[in-house]
Structures are given as C-alpha cells and as structure tokens.
Amino acid sequence: xxxxxxxxxxxxxxxxxxxxxxxxxxxxxxxxxxxxxxxxxxxxxxxxxxxxxxxxxxxxxxxxxxxxxxxxxxxxxxxxxxxxxxxxxxxxxxxxxxxxxxxxxxxxxxxxxxxxxxxxxxxxxxxxxxxxxxxxxxxxxxxxxxxxxxxxxxxxxxxxxxxxxxxxxxxxxxxxxx
Amino acid sequence: xxxxxxxxxxxxxxxxxxxxxxxxxxxxxxxxxxxxxxxxxxxxxxxxxxxxxxxxxxxxxxxxxxxxxxxxxxxxxxxxxxxxxxxxxxxxxxxxxxxxxxxxxxxxxxxxxxxxxxxxxxxxxxxxxxxxxxxxxxxxxxxxxxxxxxxxxxxxxxxxxxxxxxxxxxxxxxxxxxxxxxxxxxxxxxxxxxxxxxxxxxxxxxxxxxxxxxxxxxxxxxxxxxxxxxxxxxxxxxxxxxxxxxxxxxxxxxxxxxxxxxxxxxxxxxxxxxxxxxxxxxxxxxxxxxxxxxxxxxxxxxxxxxxxxxxxxxxxxxxxxxxxxxxxxxxxxxxxxxxxxxxxxxxxxxxxxxxxxxxxxxxxxxxxxxxx
Numbered sequence: 139x140x141x142x143x144x145x146x147x148x149x150x151x152x153x154x155x156x157x158x159x160x161x162x163x164x165x166x167x168x169x170x171x172x173x174x175x176x177x178x179x180x181x182x183x184x185x186x187x188x189x190x191x192x193x194x195x196x197x198x199x200x201x202x203x204x205x206x207x208x209x210x211x212x213x214x215x216x217x218x219x220x221x222x223x224x225x226x227x228x229x230x231x232x233x234x235x236x237x238x239x240x241x242x243x244x245x246x247x248x249x250x251x252x253x254x255x256x257x258x259x260x261x262x263x264x265x266x267x268x269x270x271x272x273x274x275x276x277x278x279x280x281x282x283x284x285x286x287x288x289x290x291x292x293x294x295x296x297x298x299x300x301x302x303x304x305x306x307x308x309x310x311x312x313x314x315x316x
Numbered sequence: 317x318x319x320x321x322x323x324x325x326x327x328x329x330x331x332x333x334x335x336x337x338x339x340x341x342x343x344x345x346x347x348x349x350x351x352x353x354x355x356x357x358x359x360x361x362x363x364x365x366x367x368x369x370x371x372x373x374x375x376x377x378x379x380x381x382x383x384x385x386x387x388x389x390x391x392x393x394x395x396x397x398x399x400x401x402x403x404x405x406x407x408x409x410x411x412x413x414x415x416x417x418x419x420x421x422x423x424x425x426x427x428x429x430x431x432x433x434x435x436x437x438x439x440x441x442x443x444x445x446x447x448x449x450x451x452x453x454x455x456x457x458x459x460x461x462x463x464x465x466x467x468x469x470x471x472x473x474x475x476x477x478x479x480x481x482x483x484x485x486x487x488x489x490x491x492x493x494x495x496x497x498x499x500x501x502x503x504x505x506x507x508x509x510x511x512x513x514x515x516x517x518x519x520x521x522x523x524x525x526x527x528x529x530x531x532x533x534x535x536x537x538x539x540x541x542x543x544x545x546x547x548x549x550x551x552x553x554x555x556x557x558x559x560x561x562x563x564x565x566x567x568x569x570x571x572x573x574x575x576x577x578x579x580x581x582x583x584x585x586x587x588x589x590x591x592x593x594x595x596x597x598x599x600x601x602x603x604x605x606x607x608x609x610x611x612x613x614x615x616x617x618x619x620x621x622x623x624x625x626x627x628x629x630x631x632x633x634x635x636x637x638x639x640x641x642x643x644x645x646x647x648x649x650x651x652x653x654x655x656x657x658x659x660x661x662x663x664x665x666x667x668x669x670x671x672x673x674x675x676x677x678x679x680x681x682x683x684x685x686x687x688x
Contacts, residue, residue: 245642278350280328281411285635299532301665303665304666307503
C-alpha cells in the first residue's frame with residue numbers, strides 16, 4: 139500500500155509541470171495545488187506533506203461513506219488549526235516584542251488594584267485571615283538591594299557570550315566612533 | 317497628607333523609607349512590622365540601623381511600640397560629624413553603608429563614619445564593591461573633593477565580623493544634574509580577590525578561574541589578591557571576589573561573590589566561586605546601562621535631588637528594589653520619572669533592553685550646610 143501511495147504522490151508531482159489536456163484537468167490540478175498550499179505550513183519539508191496526505195487517505199479508507207465528508211472537514215479544520223503554528227507563534231512573539239511595555243504604568247500604576255482588605259467575619263467573632271497574595275511585594279520580605287540574575291541565561295553557551303561581544307573595546311565599533 | 321506624614325506596611329524597604337523621610341523631612345509611620353511572624357517586631361539589625369540614623373541626625377524623634385511592630389519616625393536635621401557605630405552582625409556593613417551614602421552629602425558637617433562589623437557577606441553589597449562603584453558614581457554628580465573616601469581598615473567575614481571601615485564624605489549644597497545616556501565600551505576589568513583566615517593560595521585559585529572566563533572578551537584584566545592577616549583579618553574565615561568593569565565613559569559595572577559563612581550551608585570551592593562571579597559580571601554587562609543594578613536607586617535619588625534641570629540616565633532593567641524606590645520617591649518628593657525602553661538594534665551585540673530614565677530635579681538645596 140505504501141509503495142502504491144508513494145507512486146501516486148510522485149506521479150502527481152511529476153504531472154504538475156505538464157500542461158493539462160482539458161479544462162477539467164486544469165481545474166483539478168489547480169484545486170489540488172491550492173489544497174497542497176493550504177496544508178503547507180511553510181516550514182515542513184516535503185516528506186511531512188506526503189505523510190499527512192497518506193494519513194488523510196488512510197482515514198478516508200477507514201471511515202464509512204456517510205460521514206466521510208464531515209470527517210474530512212474536521213480533518214481539514216484540525217489541520218488548519220495546526221497550520222503555520224510556528225509562524226503564528228513567532229508572529230505573536232514579535233507583536234509582543236513590538237508592543238513597548240508601558241513601564242511607567244507598571245511602576246506608578248494605581249495601587250488600588252491590589253484589593254481592599256475584605257475581612258470576612260465569621261459569627262462576628264473570628265476573622266478570615268487570607269494570605270497577601272495580590273500584593274506587588276512581600277511586605278515583610280528581606281530588605282536587600284541585590285538583583286538576582288536571570289536564570290535563563292546560561293553563560294556557558296557561545297550565543298550568550300556572543301550577545302555581549304560589542305560591549306567591550308575588542309568588539310565591533312560604530313561608524314562614527316573610533 | 318504631608319502634615320500627617322506617610323504610612324507604610326511591613327518591614328521591607330525599611331532603609332529607603334527612613335532615608336527618604338530624613339531627606340524630605342516628612343514623618344513616616346510603619347505598621348505591621350512582621351506582625352504575623354512568630355517573633356514579631358523589629359529585628360536587632362533594624363534597631364541598629366535606627367541607632368545609626370539617630371547618630372547622624374540631630375533632634376530625630378523615634379517611637380516604637382511595645383511589640384516593636386509599629387515605628388514612628390520624625391526626622392531631625394542631618395548633623396554629620398565624626399561618628400562610630402558597631403553594626404549589628406545580622407547584616408553586613410554594606411546594609412548600613414548603602415543608606416549612609418545616600419545621606420552623607422547632605423549633612424551639616426562633613427561625615428567621618430567608622431563602622432565596625434561584617435565587611436563581606438553574600439547578602440549585601442560588600443564594602444569593596446561600594447568602594448569601587450559608588451564613589452566614582454557619586455563623583456559624576458559633583459560629590460567629590462578631598463576626604464571623599466572609603467577605607468577598609470580591617471576585614472571581617474560573616475558570621476563573626478570584626479571588620480572596620482572608615483567612610484569620609486564632604487558636604488555639598490547642591491547636586492549637579494547628569495546626562496549619562498551612553499555607557500561606552502568596557503576597556504578594562506579590575507578586581508579584588510580577598511581571603512582571610514584561610515590559605516593565601518585561595519586568592520590565586522579564584523583569580524585563575526575568573527580570568528579563564530573573562531579573558532575571551534578582553535585582555536586587560538587585573539585582579540589583585542588581598543590577604544589580610546592577624547588583627548586585620550576579623551573573626552571568621554572566608555574568601556570572595558569583587559569584579560569591576562570600567563568603560564571608556566567612566567561607568568562602572570560590578571559583580572561579586574562571597575564564600576558561604578562558616579557553619580551555614582555548603583562550602584564553595586574557590587574555583588567555582590571565581591567562575592560564577594565572572595559569569596555574574598557577564599550578566600551585569602548584559603544588563604548594561606551606566607550604573608550597575610545594585611546602585612540604581614542611589615543614582616536615581618541623586619537625580620531627584622539635583623538642581624532644577626533635566627537629568628538623564630541609561631539603566632539596565634530595573635530591579636524590584638529600584639521599582640519600589642521609584643514609588644517611594646513619588647511619595648516623598650512628588651517626582652515621577654519618564655521611563656523609556658531602549659531596544660537593542662538587530663545586529664547589535666550589546667546585551668538586553670535598556671531603560672532611559674529622565675526627570676527634572678527638585679532643586680534640593682542642603683540647608684543643613686553651614687555657610688562659611
């Protein structure tokens with residue numbers, strides 16, 4: 139079966155550059171091309187695509203004829219959801235990077251937001267004592283000016299070392315400086 | 317609001333509040349100091365800090381309730397002069413000195429403070445670090461001249477202490493505004509590898525490993541070893557390293573690491589300490605800016621108190637301590653900084669995001685200073 143599929147796929151690929159004999163054929167090939175492009179994440183290699191297609195076919199074979207269309211749609215929906223996942227993630231990341239964090243708001247933001255102390259009284263005698271969770275800082279923590287380093291930075295890695303190279307006189311200089 | 321003073325909760329940022337209160341003349345009341353703790357109230361080191369504050373001021377009123385959970389402080393005038401203080405051993409001298417550095421330029425008489433206690437411990441900035449970074453920083457703000465010095469007479473490691481430093485500082489009437497927007501490139505790295513009551517060889521082992529990490533960036537590295545003996549070596553054994561990177565513009569970035577105090581936690585190897593400290597310096601370089609992370613608040617305070625002119629300062633990412641300090645500056649001086657993020661360019665290899673802080677000084681003038 140696998141051999142057959144592979145032959146099929148290679149056949150399709152080989153067919154593509156060839157001019158179509160009739161309009162029907164042209165349409166068919168266009169549709170096929172579109173579907174292929176939609177499924178293409180832009181990152182995955184050809185092999186992945188083939189695998190997906192074969193999986194698609196397998197599913198089709200297994201399913202009954204009645205809900206064939208539905209399952210195909212679902213499959214496509216699922217695939218579309220998975221489509222360009224990496225690209226979307228990178229776009230979202232860039233957007234987040236671009237949106238300048240409003241530091242002023244972070245620093246001087248309203249202090250009211252961290253909750254009025256709603257002390258619930260039980261039977262007019264006991265008070266529910268909740269831990270201060272929404273405070274911006276621990277009110278009774280150690281008073282210390284030490285700034286802990288970012289633990290995600292591993293200074294054994296070459297790329298980390300590379301990221302600060304130009305901070306030293308031995309690094310690259312700007313055009314206007316010397 | 318001003319007439320009633322300011323109210324705070326908890327013992328965190330204790331020094332900031334008292335220092336800013338002293339400089340602004342506003343009363344401050346701190347409640348709920350460890351009120352839910354098994355052992356509520358002020359600790360000995362905080363009491364020691366209050367005593368130090370009492371020594372440099374004249375006419376301060378301090379009231380503490382019976383449990384020590386509520387403190388009321390009405391600042392007096394900064395008097396200065398010659399003082400001696402035995403710092404509590406729960407915190408190192410750096411804890412006290414950080415606050416004293418903020419107050420010293422605004423005294424009536426030039427300050428000569430002799431502080432005794434722990435000179436080097438892992439929690440607070442050590443006196444070596446303060447000496448090599450804070451003094452040049454304050455010089456940029458016009459605080460300089462004869463008798464501006466921090467001398468380590470005796471070294472004392474945690475937990476025993478026994479160290480002694482002498483800090484002298486001239487007084488200033490006004491503070492010069494600064495424009496520090498370019499830190500320049502790092503031209504050299506200096507350092508001190510200190511060791512007391514251990515083999516003098518420890519220092520060399522630290523230097524060796526630290527150089528191994530830093531040599532790939534710059535050849536101009538000199539770390540001198542400082543081994544104190546006899547009466548000058550304090551009461552506890554220990555060793556450590558302070559590294560300072562100096563830029564072409566005269567900015568200083570520093571990192572440091574001390575051995576774990578005797579009897580507390582796992583002992584460290586000098587090789588590991590040297591290597592890790594060098595990595596901390598790289599982290600500091602990555603953060604960048606014209607002032608290193610532990611001195612951000614002092615620089616921002618001096619900007620706030622400057623003449624009524626625009627001051628600009630480029631910093632690395634703001635530390636949590638600094639962020640709280642900015643809020644306190646707003647409370648006490650009604651100054652809000654303009655904070656802009658500076659992203660590094662695509663092809664630049666100069667570390668992470670920087671923050672440009674801009675403010676107009678309040679035009680603070682030192683009324684305590686006597687006219688001559």
